[in-house]
Amino acid sequence: MLKRNFDLIAFDWDGTLFDSTGIIVRCIQAAVRDVGGTVPSDEAAGYVIGLGLMQALAHAAPDVPPEKYPELGARYRHHYTAHADDLSLFSGVLPMLDALKEKGHLLAVATGKSRRGLDEVLRSVELQGVFDGSRTADETAGKPDPRMLHELMAQFDVPAHRVLMVGDTTHDLQMAVNARCPSVGVSYGAHEHAAFEPLAPRHVAHSVQELHDWLLANA
Known part of the structure; x- marks a missing residue:
């Protein structure tokens, strides 16, 4: 098993994995x-x-x-x-997730979507079984409240410093700050990456391929 710095990687959905x-x-x-x-x-x-x-x-x-x-x-x-x-995963997302699973990471989704909306889109892109867990805005507190991440930590018994949040908005990164988790921002989604700086992400990726490479080397 390859060395991991994080046991659980939580991804935002829209604008991070999904081109929406x-x-x-x-x-x-x-x-x-x-x-x-x-x-x-x-x-x-x-x-x-x-x-x-x-x-x-x-x-x-x-x-x-x-x-x-x-x-x-x-x-x-x-x-x-x-x-x-008209919606689809960003190109390169599936190989990235497969590589992280091979490395032994637990993968989760923490999203502002509803449970029904997330389940529908997971079926539509044939991603059932890829993620070990998920939290949606209608079943717990919405971002930037840290409850989504706290519940995932409790579910998998992973401490905050071993959880990495990946997202395309300041709401995602502020949630990570509030949960005391490290984070990575992506600049190809909804928010300008300059807004991420006060939230101190470990990295800002400008493409899925860059995100893939950084996660494989550093997560």
Whole structure:
């Protein structure tokens, strides 16, 4: 067995493993438009990716009244479902995950998606069995609350310093800080990598291949 610095690697989903950032931004904008709110900019819509759905929509559309939130959520789900077949894993993700499994790492997903949404997408990309565990925003506290990572640590009996969080947003990296876990950022997702610096990730990868190489050498 190869030497490991981390026993458990937790990945964010959208924008980290799954090439969905652009479509999520457009779906948020379309949903806000549908309910009569002020359509957020690409930057504002992209900032909320990684949060739980209603938390994200409320933040992206502050002028939409709470009584319209159910409709807002329904319109987002409508637009996202219409684009489901356009989404895929980033190229190189499957070989990276396979290599980490071979090295003996436990792999998990910590995502702002719902349990139903994550399970559907895992089936759609034939990833059942690749991940040892997962936590979604509707079954525990959303990011950047550390509860997702705390629950994964407890499930696998892994201490914080042996857990690595990988994500494309400041929400992911702040969750790692709050959980006292090391982190790695990726710059090809929703947030600009300059925003990661105050959160002190071990590395910022600019492609899946760079992430693959860093993890195999350092995780």
